[in-house]
Amino acid sequence: MSETAKQLEALIARGYRHGFVTDIDADTVAPGLDEDVVRLISKKKGEPAFLTEWRLRALRHWLTMKEPHWAHLRVAPIDYQAISYYSAPKAKKGGPKSLADVDPKLLETYEKLGVPLHERARLAGVAVDAVFDSVSVATTFKERLSAAGVVFCPFSEAVRSHPELIEQYLGSVVPYSDNFFATLNSAVFSDGSFVYVPKGVRCPMELSTYFRINAMNTGQFERTLIIADAGASVSYLEGCSAPQRDENQLHAAVVELIALEDAYIKYSTVQNWYPGDVNGVGGIYNFVTKRGECRGRNSHISWTQVETGSAITWKYPSCVLRGAGSIGEFYSVATVNNHQQADTGTKMIHIGRDTRSTIISKGISAGRGQNTYRGLVKILPSAQSARNFTQCDSLLMGGECGAHTFPYVEVKNPSATVEHEASTSKISDDQLFYLLARGIAEEDAVNMIVSGFCKSVFKELPMEFAVEAQKLLAVSLEGAVG
Amino acid sequence: MSPMLTINNLSVSVEGKPILNGLTLEVGAGEVHAIMGPNGSGKSTLAHVLAGRPGYEVTSGSVTYEGRDLLAMAPQERAREGVFLGFQYPVEIPGVNNVYLLKAAVNAARKQRSLAEVDAFDFLGLVRDKMRLMHMEDSFLSRGVNEGFSGGEKKRNEILQMLVLEPKLAILDETDSGLDIDALKVVAAGVNSLRAPQRSFVLVTHYQRLLEYVVPDFVHVLVRGRIARSGDKSLAVELERRGYDWVSGEAA
Numbered sequence A: 001m002s003e004t005a006k007q008l009e010a011l012i013a014r015g016y017r018h019g020f021v022t023d024i025d026a027d028t029v030a031p032g033l034d035e036d037v038v039r040l041i042s043k044k045k046g047e048p049a050f051l052t053e054w055r056l057r058a059l060r061h062w063l064t065m066k067e068p069h070w071a072h073l074r075v076a077p078i079d080y081q082a083i084s085y086y087s088a089p090k091a092k093k094g095g096p097k098s099l100a101d102v103d104p105k106l107l108e109t110y111e112k113l114g115v116p117l118h119e120r121a122r123l124a125g126v127a128v129d130a131v132f133d134s135v136s137v138a139t140t141f142k143e144r145l146s147a148a149g150v151v152f153c154p155f156s157e158a159v160r161s162h163p164e165l166i167e168q169y170l171g172s173v174v175p176y177s178d179n180f181f182a183t184l185n186s187a188v189f190s191d192g193s194f195v196y197v198p199k200g201v202r203c204p205m206e207l208s209t210y211f212r213i214n215a216m217n218t219g220q221f222e223r224t225l226i227i228a229d230a231g232a233s234v235s236y237l238e239g240c241s242a243p244q245r246d247e248n249q250l251h252a253a254v255v256e257l258i259a260l261e262d263a264y265i266k267y268s269t270v271q272n273w274y275p276g277d278v279n280g281v282g283g284i285y286n287f288v289t290k291r292g293e294c295r296g297r298n299s300h301i302s303w304t305q306v307e308t309g310s311a312i313t314w315k316y317p318s319c320v321l322r323g324a325g326s327i328g329e330f331y332s333v334a335t336v337n338n339h340q341q342a343d344t345g346t347k348m349i350h351i352g353r354d355t356r357s358t359i360i361s362k363g364i365s366a367g368r369g370q371n372t373y374r375g376l377v378k379i380l381p382s383a384q385s386a387r388n389f390t391q392c393d394s395l396l397m398g399g400e401c402g403a404h405t406f407p408y409v410e411v412k413n414p415s416a417t418v419e420h421e422a423s424t425s426k427i428s429d430d431q432l433f434y435l436l437a438r439g440i441a442e443e444d445a446v447n448m449i450v451s452g453f454c455k456s457v458f459k460e461l462p463m464e465f466a467v468e469a470q471k472l473l474a475v476s477l478e479g480a481v482g
Numbered sequence B: 001m002s003p004m005l006t007i008n009n010l011s012v013s014v015e016g017k018p019i020l021n022g023l024t025l026e027v028g029a030g031e032v033h034a035i036m037g038p039n040g041s042g043k044s045t046l047a048h049v050l051a052g053r054p055g056y057e058v059t060s061g062s063v064t065y066e067g068r069d070l071l072a073m074a075p076q077e078r079a080r081e082g083v084f085l086g087f088q089y090p091v092e093i094p095g096v097n098n099v100y101l102l103k104a105a106v107n108a109a110r111k112q113r114s115l116a117e118v119d120a121f122d123f124l125g126l127v128r129d130k131m132r133l134m135h136m137e138d139s140f141l142s143r144g145v146n147e148g149f150s151g152g153e154k155k156r157n158e159i160l161q162m163l164v165l166e167p168k169l170a171i172l173d174e175t176d177s178g179l180d181i182d183a184l185k186v187v188a189a190g191v192n193s194l195r196a197p198q199r200s201f202v203l204v205t206h207y208q209r210l211l212e213y214v215v216p217d218f219v220h221v222l223v224r225g226r227i228a229r230s231g232d233k234s235l236a237v238e239l240e241r242r243g244y245d246w247v248s249g250e251a252a
Helices: A003-010 A035-044 A049-062 A104-113 A119-124 A142-147 A155-161 A163-169 A180-188 A429-436 A442-458 A463-476 B043-051 B075-080 B098-112 B120-133 B138-142 B151-165 B181-194 B233-242 B244-251
Strands: A026-028 A087-089 A126-132 A135-139 A151-154 A193-197 A206-212 A223-228 A233-241 A248-251 A254-259 A264-272 A283-294 A300-307 A312-315 A318-321 A327-336 A341-350 A356-366 A370-379 A387-397 A402-411 A417-426 B005-014 B017-027 B032-036 B057-065 B083-086 B093-097 B169-173 B200-204 B218-223 B226-231
Touching (some): A035 A049, A035 A180, A049 A163, A142 A151, A155 A193, A163 A193, A193 A233, A223 A233, A233 A463, A254 A264, A264 A283, A264 A463, A283 A300, A300 A341, A300 A442, A300 A463, A318 A327, A318 A356, A327 A341, A327 A370, A327 A442, A356 A402, A356 A442, A387 A402, A387 A442, A402 A417, A429 A442, A429 B075, A429 B093, A442 B098, B005 B043, B017 B043, B017 B057, B017 B226, B032 B043, B043 B057, B043 B169, B075 B098, B083 B151, B093 B098, B098 B120, B098 B151, B120 B151, B151 B169, B151 B181, B218 B233, B218 B244, B226 B233, B226 B244
Parallel strands (some): A126 A206, A223 A254, A233 A264, A248 A283, A283 A312, A283 A318, A318 A341, A327 A356, A341 A370, A370 A402, A387 A417, B032 B218, B169 B200
Antiparallel strands (some): A126 A135, A151 A193, B218 B226
């Protein structure tokens, strides 16, 4: 190891900065999962019968399923009966009406996380729907959005205000029987965000949800549903963090996107769940199902993700390209350091004719991290003249980490064009010394090289989040060169 | 006045193998020194040791830069204090914008002197001026550092960085190698534009070609890790005529 590398190694782990716990009374259901618990969750949320039934169908199906183990991951056994499936901060009579009613401790928590709830948010043009454990506590910018006809609210509120949309679209992209974790989510999902952008409306601002796991031993099961009606467009950002604990916590979310004719949905994630300590103790298990369906002609769904956190990440934001001429995109930066593991990628399912998809995946492995790209490009017989371009690049830092690539391609229509490029590189001592010799500090030099590597993904993020993502990446890779 | 750079009896090994063997050299402010010598004589090692590249073991001797122990300074600190190394083989850093690197480098040096960061607009103007001098296209600004550059472009980029950083001591490691005559003239013009009474140059070169355009005050011939002969610019001409064997033979 070079001198520089040794010095950098010594700087390892400034530690996780969002690892504080908010001391707040919570209404938490006893651990365990059966039909009574599902009914209780549904009742607490005042849900209509169709939804209770849907949850129960999911639960019954889930009880017949086995935990999947095909991913390139080492997962400690999860005791699903030891998890509490519902936790909500105790509200002062009837829940907050405005920011002033919100528990100041909660607001402090968001301050620490840097969630722009106040005027800053207006300046930044960001509307925030903050989910604290299971219940949304504050939603901003409702008025401006509702003037445009955009519905942006907690999922549980949408169940009451727009049950017909929920009934029509919920589970239409990710059915309750989809996979072990999605099915579990369908049975017990707590809250999440709901977005509906009506015909021809361009959503006037970026929408953002900041999820946070706070209570101990709770799983978080959000459900997000975004519908862009014909000709509508919306950009949505999800940011995540969690307190630092020695136990592993389960996060099994489901996100469904539906783009109708000529609609555009851009979904960006900056994920910074607690990754565990340098020895691999604790951290979030992030087992998430994200799928979008380009249902209408010329619709367009774009996923961008920057994954720096979680002990284990298992997620494949995917696109079902049903509408003719529809476009699916996946831009990803996944970072693993210390003992983190990530198995992530995408599926592009081409059904309609002239559908196009682009996959750009940048994996960064440091410490003893294991990073896997897993992708499927499937061109069905109906997808005349479909095109895919895939690029998978891996950057290794140090000799104890790993990068793995599993690109699957299934082409059932001979008119398809499928391209795949892949590379693996290391941060070289030459690059590092070149920057040092220009007076750049070591950490800045490493960040510069890594940011350069990720540039083609970062440029897909909304401006203000691109900056945040770059900073997060710097923190998660601190001292990780070798 | 003490010289800007004093190298005293410097011996350096790489992976246990001695490369420099008691090299002694003084470079005064405003002087241009050319270091010549056959392949493997230790020219590039000298350049890298002065810039602080890891992997070189100093077994004896000292280097003093402006009265300070240069060898005790980290490479980034040397750069911020005005030592510049023009690389023989500049590396590519994909995705990192050229202007971004230039600005970061200038600001790092300014921070050292407790100066505020440069104004982005003024800075861009300055860079454009220097680019014109180096015959570089505007599109260069938004490209990645050395990304997809030809050999000649990389060398011109090194000189551009030097022009923008305005170092006190510029060490150019075979900046002339691989350049055609037109590019060589451009590079030489860049170097000459920076010559000043308070700025010194160490030009490491295999051929005397560059020295026709950048006229040195002193020429030193390095053989087996030490200076075998020093003289003025006429020494370079004589070397060209008689070949390195002439000096190597004497030194043996």
